Amino acid sequence: MKIIKRLFHIMLCILIMLQTSCYPSNKKNSNSQILNVYFINVGQGDSILIQYKDINMLIDAGPSYNSKKLVSFLKAHNVKKLDYVIATHPHEDHIGSMDSIIKKFKILKFYAPKVVTDTTTFKSMITELKKKNLKINVAKHGVIINFDNFTSLEFLSPIKDNYQNLNNYSTVVLLKHRDTSFLFTGDAEKLIEMELLSNNVNVRADVIKVSHHGSNTSTSGDFIDKVKAKFAVISCGLGNDFGHPHEQVLKTLRSRDIICYRTDTHGNLLLQSDGKNISRR
Template identity: 50%
Template sequence: MRSLKKILILLLVALFSLFLISCGKSSQVNNANSTAATAETKTETHKTLGDLKIHYIDVGQGDSELIQIGDKNILIDAGTSDKKALDYLKSIGVTTIDYAIATHPHEDHIGSMDDVINNLKVGTFYAPKATTTTKTFENMVDALKNKNLKMNVPKVGDQITVGDATLTFLAPNSAKYEDLNNYSIVCKLKYGNNSFIFMGDAEDVSEGEILQKQLDIQADVLKVGHHGSHSSSTGAFLDKVNPKYAIISCGKDNDYGHPHKETLDKLNAKNINVFRTDLEGTIIATSNGNEITFNTKPIDKTADIPGGGNKKK
């Protein structure tokens, strides 16, 4: 009888030991699965973004920028009526503009917008609530009508999301301005940890309104307002944006002396790397969400270069 009790006790001890070993293995498996899941989550959080490209197109004394995110295209302005913007878009194989933005109705910004609308497929079209009686503006409106496209007026704070990029509208902030330049649509593009601001021809008045509203305008790259004119890029605005790079779109030996010396001096004083289409042609910025590279080098601040005039415009 005592022998039977001993056997039963030994069996119970053995079964209990097996149970403990089984629980230990299960815990190890669960811990391993948990670690793997955590690693997978971290990988997703730190995923690498594809390249975003921004083409600051050389259109002479004008403005035109193409933003490419994957297979999507955003066009901001289209230069003068000489079709340089359209020719460039065709040369790199662009057939569709998913979003087109006419910052304001000056010929050096919308001159070839009718050509773009007539020759390419255009999705959504944005423009400020500002009109002129010029033939250039009429041509753009007629092209929109022919393609059954609506002219959308964005509000400050409205956003366009394309893939991992977000474009936010920052201006205009008033209904009426004395100068047509201040109707310019200003927008900020955020891509990962990189940001880009596009100013159109917005002048100090518009910049002041943006600052007053305390909008988020910090950016790595600033497309300088009004071709580098002294009417734009106030010290307070540059301090808030605090860019590493500045792009000036202007024509070689233009009649306005753009970019003005006053603006160049401000940019140089803040040690901002400056690129100019009149000196370097089309400038292409490439971002992976963390780093930005360019197809050319910044201009030499110490070199004797053209521009830096002070004619009023």
């Protein structure tokens, strides 16, 4: 009887060991093909976190008044280092919290378009970059970041060296993950949309981060027809002073049956790609 009990005990132990080793570890996405794109509710501004395997990328850091909120969000999402940071263009609603981000996180590569401004926000971003010995990689048409063989981010703009409006320096980037894609447009205006189309740049994407918080300076029908997105995300502050998003833009998206999400009404948004499909989580 004693032997049978012991044998039963050994069998049970083996079973438990087998089960434990068969289950995937809880480590976030480390071996999966899941790509997460978070549109963080930073109020009137943009900040997007992309997580794939153990890679973290941040596109813009939103306005300074929400810096604590942004830092907490990143920490809550297990961000210990940022492999890539992109500052689309040097306006406060995109780089306002960049100094805090540079201070608080280890950054491996920093990208921004080649343009300078004399604002305090821009200067404090540069000061923090210098303190960390981080150089700025120029964000411009043709630059590509490969996450692996199946996932990459391509800089589609700026194409030219000079623009009159700072918004138009916004680097437009296309993230491809297997069969799915996301287009991030910063605050690029219709001039840039036309420039991309006239240069035959492929802008087709499943998700478009609507440019300039849904302002009617951007999102022309011709551009949207080329992107052919299924989902659109508008990043803007609730009851903002600019009336963003503008009705014309909402109409353009609605008339094409594009599913529209907004950070002002939906809060933080997660769109997840498994490589074949994109869904909201």
